[in-house]
Amino acid sequence: MTDMMTYPDVVNLAVPFFIAAILIELTWIAVKGRGGRYETRDAVTSLVMGAGSVASGILLGFIAWGFFMVLWQITPLDLGTSWWVVLLCFVLDDLRYYWVHRFGHRIRWVWASHVNHHSSQHYNLTTALRQTWSGTFTFMMVMRAPLILLGFHPAMVLFAGGLNLIYQFWIHTEAIGKLPRWVEAVMNTPSHHRAHHGRNPRYLDCNYAGVFIIWDRMFGTFVPEIESDKVDYGLVHNLGTFNPLRVAFHEWIGMLRDMTQPGLTLRERVKYAVLPPGYSHDGSRQTSDQIKEDHLRANPKDRGTPGFS
Amino acid sequence: MPLHILGPMVVIGVIGVAILLHLMGLSKRLRFDESTARAAWLRHFPDASVRTVHVAPDGHAALIHSTDGPGIVWAMGADSAARFVQGARPEQRPDRLVLHFRDIGTPTIRLAVPAALQDDWLKEIGPL
Numbered sequence: 001m002t003d004m005m006t007y008p009d010v011v012n013l014a015v016p017f018f019i020a021a022i023l024i025e026l027t028w029i030a031v032k033g034r035g036g037r038y039e040t041r042d043a044v045t046s047l048v049m050g051a052g053s054v055a056s057g058i059l060l061g062f063i064a065w066g067f068f069m070v071l072w073q074i075t076p077l078d079l080g081t082s083w084w085v086v087l088l089c090f091v092l093d094d095l096r097y098y099w100v101h102r103f104g105h106r107i108r109w110v111w112a113s114h115v116n117h118h119s120s121q122h123y124n125l126t127t128a129l130r131q132t133w134s135g136t137f138t139f140m141m142v143m144r145a146p147l148i149l150l151g152f153h154p155a156m157v158l159f160a161g162g163l164n165l166i167y168q169f170w171i172h173t174e175a176i177g178k179l180p181r182w183v184e185a186v187m188n189t190p191s192h193h194r195a196h197h198g199r200n201p202r203y204l205d206c207n208y209a210g211v212f213i214i215w216d217r218m219f220g221t222f223v224p225e226i227e228s229d230k231v232d233y234g235l236v237h238n239l240g241t242f243n244p245l246r247v248a249f250h251e252w253i254g255m256l257r258d259m260t261q262p263g264l265t266l267r268e269r270v271k272y273a274v275l276p277p278g279y280s281h282d283g284s285r286q287t288s289d290q291i292k293e294d295h296l297r298a299n300p301k302d303r304g305t306p307g308f309s
Numbered sequence: 310m311p312l313h314i315l316g317p318m319v320v321i322g323v324i325g326v327a328i329l330l331h332l333m334g335l336s337k338r339l340r341f342d343e344s345t346a347r348a349a350w351l352r353h354f355p356d357a358s359v360r361t362v363h364v365a366p367d368g369h370a371a372l373i374h375s376t377d378g379p380g381i382v383w384a385m386g387a388d389s390a391a392r393f394v395q396g397a398r399p400e401q402r403p404d405r406l407v408l409h410f411r412d413i414g415t416p417t418i419r420l421a422v423p424a425a426l427q428d429d430w431l432k433e434i435g436p437l
């Protein structure tokens with residue numbers, strides 16, 4: 001069994017490309033007068049979040065790596081390093097990403113880590129870099145366990161995850177409209193991912209795909225971007241701070257405050273961690289399902305349209 | 310990529326983008342009039358209809374009286390944020406009125422309301 005295997009750290013290698021692409025997008029917007037918006041503090045917060053995410057990976061990455069190597073010692077399977085194995089690993093890892101991302105929106109414990117990625121009211125290439133600092137604490141690393149137990153080397157699995165993240169960078173833009181139909185049918189595109197970042201009731205909890213949008217089509221979470229319902233970016237309740245520390249940890253602290261408030265049963269405390277964001281024991285808040293229902297009461301004509309079926 | 314290359318590249322990249330955006334005039338804060346403040350509030354709370362709007366003297370915030378209670382809508386860079394003010398702790402400073410919240414995502418709202426107008430604003434806000 002191969003213990004030592006190395007792949008390039010593609011995310012770190014892509015940093016110069018990220019910076020260059022941001023400058024190109026900014027120039028495009030300035031020249032054309034369309035294709036997105038930039039704002040200084042928002043962009044700086046996103047970039048600092050990106051840098052913090054890389055630092056967090058350097059500091060805490062050993063935890064996931066140690067876990068993966070234990071699994072690698074346990075499994076009797078080793079699929080090797082053929083190109084088709086790498087390709088299969090990439091596709092299966094994208095399926096893994098779909099479910100981690102879906103959990104990230106439907107389980108508050110995981111949302112506490114992912115929320116910062118949605119906390120910008122802008123949608124440009126810097127938004128792509130607004131990444132989590134606390135992913136390790138979601139324990140979503142377990143979602144990679146099946147791949148490693150099936151015989152994909154941990155280094156290959158992380159390499160596939162890195163490529164996935166790089167793919168998702170370019171789709172965070174308003175500068176690209178809709179792509180040819182076959183691309184929109186199979187791949188995650190700027191249009192599909194714009195819908196994912198929408199706070200409009202229609203777009204809540206849709207399009208979790210990383211690279212292949214087919215997972216959303218298969219599992220019933222696909223919602224197309226609709227011209228008549230322009231995407232409004234950000235959170236249902238937008239943040240009142242640009243402070244990266246607050247952006248990174250506000251939901252963790254909010255959740256822990258909810259879980260530890262006096263007078264709750266143990267069941268209610270656990271529900272604050274495992275039910276979707278917006279759950280409250282006294283019904284004082286709204287989940288995305290309730291927001292959609294409220295919207296349909298006020299706009300019954302939307303019932304049955306994408307996002308409301 | 311070695312850290313001694315990655316680190317400076319990231320720092321220079323962030324600072325460079327920040328300076329560039331600022332020089333391009335993209336640091337301007339959103340300004341409200343009565344109509345845009347109303348629209349911004351409804352964007353955040355579509356179910357809480359607006360009764361009255363008081364725009365702050367600098368135009369960067371507005372006090373909203375809605376059907377669900379008083380709230381503030383304020384500029385977050387080029388965009389806006391809004392929240393109800395129940396539970397806020399007001400602090401009066403010579404040049405501004407500060408509302409403190411027990412909310413890690415919105416710890417404070419700083420309103421450029423001069424001292425002479427602060428009591429009027431607090432009266433408009435009502436009991437917190």
